[in-house]
Amino acid sequence: MPEITVTFEDGATLRLPSGTMAGDALGAHAEGASGKQRKVLARAVAARVDDGGGAQVLDLSRALTGDCSVAPVLPDSPAGLDTIRHSCAHLMAQAVKRLFPAVEITIGPVIENGFYYDFKRPEGFTPEDLARIEDAMRAIVAENLAVTREEWPKAEAVRVFREMGERYKVEIIEGIPEDPVSLYRQGEFVDLCRGPHVPATGHVPAFKLTSVAGAYWRGDARNEMLQRIYGTAWASQKDLDAHLKRLEEAKARDHRRLGQQLGLFSLHGIAPGSPFFHPKGTVVYNTLVDYVRSLYGRYGYTEIITPLVYKTELWKTSGHYDAFREDMFLWKSDEEEYGIKPMNCPGHCYLYKELGKHSYRELPLRFADFGRLHRFEPSGTLTGLTRVRSLAQDDAHIYCTPEQLDAELAAFIAMVREVYDAFGFERVELTLQTRPERFLGRVELWDAAEAALDRAARAAGYAVTVLPGEGAFYGPKIGFDFKDVLERTWTLATVQIDCAMPERFGLAYVTPEGGEATPLMIHRAVLGSLERFIAILLEHTAGRLPLWLAPVQVAVVPVSEKVEAWARRVREACAAAGLRADADLRNEKLGYKIREAQLQKIPVIAVVGEREAADGTVAPREGGESRPAEALEAFVGRVASAARMPGGAP
Numbered sequence: 001m002p003e004i005t006v007t008f009e010d011g012a013t014l015r016l017p018s019g020t021m022a023g024d025a026l027g028a029h030a031e032g033a034s035g036k037q038r039k040v041l042a043r044a045v046a047a048r049v050d051d052g053g054g055a056q057v058l059d060l061s062r063a064l065t066g067d068c069s070v071a072p073v074l075p076d077s078p079a080g081l082d083t084i085r086h087s088c089a090h091l092m093a094q095a096v097k098r099l100f101p102a103v104e105i106t107i108g109p110v111i112e113n114g115f116y117y118d119f120k121r122p123e124g125f126t127p128e129d130l131a132r133i134e135d136a137m138r139a140i141v142a143e144n145l146a147v148t149r150e151e152w153p154k155a156e157a158v159r160v161f162r163e164m165g166e167r168y169k170v171e172i173i174e175g176i177p178e179d180p181v182s183l184y185r186q187g188e189f190v191d192l193c194r195g196p197h198v199p200a201t202g203h204v205p206a207f208k209l210t211s212v213a214g215a216y217w218r219g220d221a222r223n224e225m226l227q228r229i230y231g232t233a234w235a236s237q238k239d240l241d242a243h244l245k246r247l248e249e250a251k252a253r254d255h256r257r258l259g260q261q262l263g264l265f266s267l268h269g270i271a272p273g274s275p276f277f278h279p280k281g282t283v284v285y286n287t288l289v290d291y292v293r294s295l296y297g298r299y300g301y302t303e304i305i306t307p308l309v310y311k312t313e314l315w316k317t318s319g320h321y322d323a324f325r326e327d328m329f330l331w332k333s334d335e336e337e338y339g340i341k342p343m344n345c346p347g348h349c350y351l352y353k354e355l356g357k358h359s360y361r362e363l364p365l366r367f368a369d370f371g372r373l374h375r376f377e378p379s380g381t382l383t384g385l386t387r388v389r390s391l392a393q394d395d396a397h398i399y400c401t402p403e404q405l406d407a408e409l410a411a412f413i414a415m416v417r418e419v420y421d422a423f424g425f426e427r428v429e430l431t432l433q434t435r436p437e438r439f440l441g442r443v444e445l446w447d448a449a450e451a452a453l454d455r456a457a458r459a460a461g462y463a464v465t466v467l468p469g470e471g472a473f474y475g476p477k478i479g480f481d482f483k484d485v486l487e488r489t490w491t492l493a494t495v496q497i498d499c500a501m502p503e504r505f506g507l508a509y510v511t512p513e514g515g516e517a518t519p520l521m522i523h524r525a526v527l528g529s530l531e532r533f534i535a536i537l538l539e540h541t542a543g544r545l546p547l548w549l550a551p552v553q554v555a556v557v558p559v560s561e562k563v564e565a566w567a568r569r570v571r572e573a574c575a576a577a578g579l580r581a582d583a584d585l586r587n588e589k590l591g592y593k594i595r596e597a598q599l600q601k602i603p604v605i606a607v608v609g610e611r612e613a614a615d616g617t618v619a620p621r622e623g624g625e626s627r628p629a630e631a632l633e634a635f636v637g638r639v640a641s642a643a644r645m646p647g648g649a650p
């Protein structure tokens, strides 16, 4: 029997017979190891095998046939979780077939934190069905059925699945190029699959079925409707419990719910995806704009206001008409085609050009624009403030010379850092999104732009994850990803170097030598869309906005009608100091009024009773805690200074 050399994570090597299973190789290596190491190994759900052609995650039962390195894939690693989740999808399909033999199976991929499987069944699954399916899954886990990989000639696989009445599987197999095809078997259940899978059904440690939804076969509305069951699976019950708790928390923090509870905004069928900001929500919105505007002076931006409606000629020049037309609102008036702007950049380029010849001395030009944008997002995708048709960004475009590029990027990154610090966004990671397959502009420009972005991020001390091919069609981009309290990642700030638009618009500046050159163009936003930013901030803070941003900063709560006059005085003193204050003069119990103010997430509650009225003081409650009574003037001064906008603006 020929032998192969297997290398392990600790650098040790073993000579083993060719055909040894990956799991057995790991076992042979572990023989000399400590009991603790052997226990770790026993939890392995798959193996990472590299035979020189790149690492692959394979079944523990996969035969090793050449020199290679082998490492265990543990359940709580990303690859281990994928393996568990996909195995759990098979487990669920097997349980469904046991309970509902007439159901046809289709596909069951892994998704973030879980998996789903689509089934053909005339009627939907009820919550009671899900509970029964979970029970059946637990029974299959207890049976600890071996999960084995088989390879069948394609024609044979088609024949067998046809006999089983699995029409969708037949269609899938007929559509794939491989022959033979691999199948995975566990007990009586067999499914077409590339794997890898856990070695036995007992290796799916913890799972829960979460919901059911309708889904079209192959995601196409012209096809038959299937029933999709979603589930989540984890390496331990503890991890599953933590995940379920995060889901609960996310529900409680849902910005749509908070938006209603706090009276910030609403959405109505009359204008799909276009939020109505109520008075309080408008305060939040405008205060965010004021904040960014206050930074613009220091960072050298000038604000402009540009049209909402243009002739489509503009987007034919910019390239958006070809690349983005599907997402725009377009119509014809007077035989002319018009559209509402989905972004500001083409208008800014047009203005740059119309303003006449620019000298290098004028650059950089930084045009900022809070203009409202409209995008024709499909109605099925509209969600609260996170996916809208009407939005505004803290948008700006910088026109500069190549020599100024590095300094502009550094200044922008500094601005992002200042803003993120102001909101306490600490966990920030950067991604660099590079040239996609369909792109505009010259490759040399793209390469130089990608290098400049990478250089700027590293110079600012950030590690950068490259996402190849994910850039916009007109230029590469850095995204500043922020991780919220629920461990979700959001891209807020972005900076993009445009490799196409300046040339397409024929933009130019006069160089020091008197020649003409094309300026560089940078697209950048810090908050991104204001709508989306508000949604994310609401969920991150559970509606407890920072004092400077809270729509009502102080709730004045009189103990009884007798002190109403003093309550009014307190409110007026707050308002005179620029604080947003409300006095709750309703004839309700004190406890009730305090609870209401807390539910409204009002940061400062000023309780006033007879003693306060007599002494000219207030009794503040902040962050759920009572503070000692304070003279009115001292109270107002302290709160007003705490409520100052970050960044040094008044």
Ligand SMILES: [Zn+2]
Pocket (backbone or CB within 6 Å): 086, 090, 184, 191, 192, 193, 194, 195
């Ligand atoms: Zn599978």
Ligand SMILES: [Zn+2]
Pocket (backbone or CB within 6 Å): 343, 344, 345, 397, 523, 524
């Ligand atoms: Zn832009």
